[in-house]
Structure formats: C-alpha cells, structure tokens
C-alpha cells in the first residue's frame with residue numbers, strides 16, 4: 001500500500017510476545033524478567049476482533065526474523081530486535097504459515113500489516129561477536145569496525161559505531177558495502193512480497209547513512225515510516241526527504257510534557273507542531289503520531305489523572321499525521337521504562353467495556369467521520385485558533401478539538417471566535433454526545449467539566465444515535 005493509502009489508516013502497535021497466546025491461555029509474565037512470555041502470530045489472529053472493534057485498520061507487529069537465543073545479561077530477545085539470521089523467522093512467534101495466515105486474515109478484514117525491520121545491526125552475546133553465528137553476514141568484514149556510540153552530536157559516530165552494551169553488542173552492519181547493500185535491497189523486496197506486507201516501520205534510521213534509504217524504500221515498494229529517535233525537528237526533518245514518513249518524535253516529547261502535569265506547556269506543543277508543519281517534506285501529514293511505544297515510559301507511569309490521560313490520548317487522533325496506539329494504553333497500563341512498558345495484554349483480560357477502550361473507539365470513529373465528510377480533511381493543515389496556558393483549540397474542518405491540561409478538578413472553557421461552521425450549525429461533543437450550536441462566524445464558546453477534552457463535529461457528520469451507540 002502507498003503513503004496515501006496509509007494516511008487514512010489508524011495503527012495499533014503491538015509487541016508480538018506480549019499481545020496474545022496461541023491457545024488463549026493467560027501465562028504469568030513478569031516484565032522485569034525480560035523473557036519470552038508466549039505471545040504468537042496465532043495469538044494476534046485470535047484477538048483481531050479486539051483490535052478491529054476499537055476502529056483500528058492496521059497493525060504494526062514486532063520484528064519477525066530469527067533472534068539471539070537463550071539468556072543474556074539483558075534478558076532474552078522477546079522484543080524481536082536482536083537479529084541473528086535475516087533469512088529465518090523467529091520460531092517463538094510461530095512458523096511461516098502462521099505469519100501468512102495473519103497477513104491473509106488481516107487483508108480479509110480490510111486491515112493492513114506493518115512489519116518492523118532492522119538493518120542497522122545484528123545482535124551477539126559476546127564481544128567480539130562470533131560472526132559465524134550470523135546469517136548471511138558471517139564475517140567481521142561485513143560490519144563496521146567496533147566502537148561504541150559515544151557522541152550523538154557526531155553523525156559518523158552515530159552511523160558507524162555500535163549500539164548495545166557489553167551484554168548484547170549490536171554489531172553494526174557495513175551499510176556502505178555493496179554486498180550488504182545488495183543483500184538488503186533484495187531481502188526487503190522478498191520479505192514484503194512473501195508476507196504481502198502493506199508497510200514497514202524501519203528501526204534505527206538515523207544510525208544508517210541517509211542515502212542508503214531511498215533505494216531500500218524503492219526496493220520495498222510499500223509505505224515506509226522510519227524511527228529517528230530524536231526530539232529535534234530540524235534533525236528529524238532531513239529523514240523526511242528519504243523515506244515516506246517518520247515517527248513524530250519531536251511532537252511526542254512536547255505532547256508528553258504538555259499533559260504530564262497541569263503546568264505543562266501547551267504553547268510549546270503548538271510551536272513544535274508548527275515548526276514540523278513548515279519543515280518536514282510533507283508537513284505533519286507523513287508522520288506517525290503516538291503517545292507511547294516500547295522504548296519510552298507509558299504516560300500513566302507519570303500521570304494517572306484521567307482527565308490529563310484523556311486529553312493526551314486524544315492528540316494522535318486529531319492531528320495531521322497517522323495515529324498510532326501502543327497496545328495496553330487502552331487498558332490503562334502504567335509500566336515505566338523498558339522493560340516495564342511491555343506488559344502482557346492478556347493480564348487485562350481484553351476487557352472492552354472500559355472508559356479508555358471506549359474513548360479510543362470513539363476517537364477512531366470521529367477521525368473516520370471527518371475523513372469521510374471532507375475530501376480535503378487529509379490535506380488540510382491543522383490550526384490552533386485559541387491557545388491559553390491551560391486550554392488549546394485544535395481545528396481542522398469539520399473537527400474542532402478542545403483540549404486542556406487543567407486536570408480533573410478544573411472547569412475549562414474555550415472560546416473560538418471564528419470557524420467554517422455556519423451560524424446555527426449543530427455540533428456534537430463525540431465524547432459525551434452532548435450537542436451545542438455554533439454562533440455567527442462559526443464561533444464556538446463552551447464550558448467543559450472535570451478537565452475533560454471535547455471533540456466537536458457537526459451532527460450532520462456524526463449523529464447523536466451513532467454517538468450513543470459508541471458510548
């Protein structure tokens with residue numbers, strides 16, 4: 001699928017080992033142990049209804065290839081990022097036919113499959129690595145000369161030295177070598193074709209020279225979104241030239257800071273978004289927007305006020321890019337840094353009758369309704385018609401989202417003096433199904449309650465009956 005196809009989608013990111021088991025059992029899983037807990041591709045198939053019922057139409061799963069076996073000082077390779085054999089599958093997650101079945105089951109539901117791929121490195125449990133254990137790169141000469149990354153301000157150091165640590169050094173592939181380049185370009189085309197993948201999440205993008213990526217993306221032939229783990233807009237911006245999209249890390253940090261406390265800065269969030277809109281190749285449209293992922297503390301590990309949580313969760317669904325929700329967020333998981341943010345989802349029982357699960361379902365439905373109602377929605381740039389120290393209006397016709405970081409003991413109010421709504425047009429807050437009316441010039445003035453956000457759409461786009469069904 002193309003970038004334009006993905007722009008309409010909403011992605012559920014899951015850690016394969018932690019999402020669901022083949023037989024539906026609920027084995028114990030202590031994140032601190034850093035061991036395989038038993039999640040599989042068959043397990044994902046078993047729980048596709050759960051994902052689809054929330055309105056997601058794409059999933060991003062953990063890397064699929066064979067990883068380092070056994071225990072290391074950093075635990076086991078349950079996350080899938082420690083490749084040892086590019087040409088085999090990770091048998092902990094299932095076999096070839098299981099993965100093919102997952103792909104076809106997704107497609108028969110009209111959903112997309114996003115694979116996570118790592119080309120920057122391969123993983124060892126000794127230093128120096130025993131290179132013969134790797135496939136196909138089984139010689140020291142296929143890798144950059146060993147050095148740890150020590151200086152993130154030196155791009156050569158970032159690209160050619162190694163990630164990892166003494167327990168698990170990540171041998172840095174020589175992505176300047178023709179042999180390595182040719183292998184990876186062919187490999188990615190085959191991988192996409194074999195599993196009918198619709199898109200790729202590419203790991204460690206800033207650790208490989210930029211001009212490696214266009215050829216790789218072309219060989220893949222599907223949508224590519226890169227992980228450039230950096231909070232700096234100008235730095236991340238350069239990678240928007242070489243891949244379809246980037247994970248929106250700069251905005252992620254500002255989103256987190258804005259809502260993690262009642263003194264967070266909403267104007268910084270606005271300013272980072274505006275910088276990205278004007279700096280990235282396709283503005284913010286070709287970004288993946290997220291509040292949580294496998295590398296960062298969950299939001300509720302620092303803030304559990306449900307009003308702040310609801311505001312923060314809403315953001316990815318109302319901005320210019322592609323929403324991504326990290327599994328477990330909808331169940332209110334509170335894990336902090338890696339490895340604590342990789343809880344087994346089965347321990348939640350996949351309960352759907354929960355406030356955050358319903359919130360996510362409504363947010364997906366609201367975004368879909370806005371896209372369906374306006375052919376310009378996906379090319380209209382978000383604006384911020386009102387910003388105060390504790391309230392923020394985020395507007396993109398036909399959606400007006402009113403956010404606040406005042407917290408659950410606050411009574412927020414928003415006043416937007418003009419929009420494209422017509423005078424007297426009836427609007428609905430999709431989170432409560434309460435209605436209100438736009439004034440002259442489409443003005444909207446509203447008082448909220450208990451610090452909750454309001455997501456407004458015309459009732460002609462999202463009617464009261466539909467709203468009540470989702471509640």
Ligand code: ABC
Nearest residue numbers: 074079081152164165168204229230231232294295338339
């Ligand atoms: C394991 C243990 C950890 C232990 C670690 C040393 O080893 O589990 O407890 O602390 C995989 C596994 C991890 C595992 C690692 C290493 O491998 O999932 O559990 O950690 O063995 C990607 C994936 C990630 C994956 C890998 C490796 C890469 O998303 O899940 O990890 O394939 C760097 C990379 C980034 C990478 C991330 C983990 O490390 O760039 O691609 N993620 C700065 C740097 C970043 C750096 C980040 C974290 O620190 O600039 O490049 O990310 O080390 C902002 C700044 C940023 C700054 C952040 C922290 O603050 O703007 O620049 O990031 O304000």
Ligand code: CA
Nearest residue numbers: 159160172207
């Ligand atoms: Ca590298």
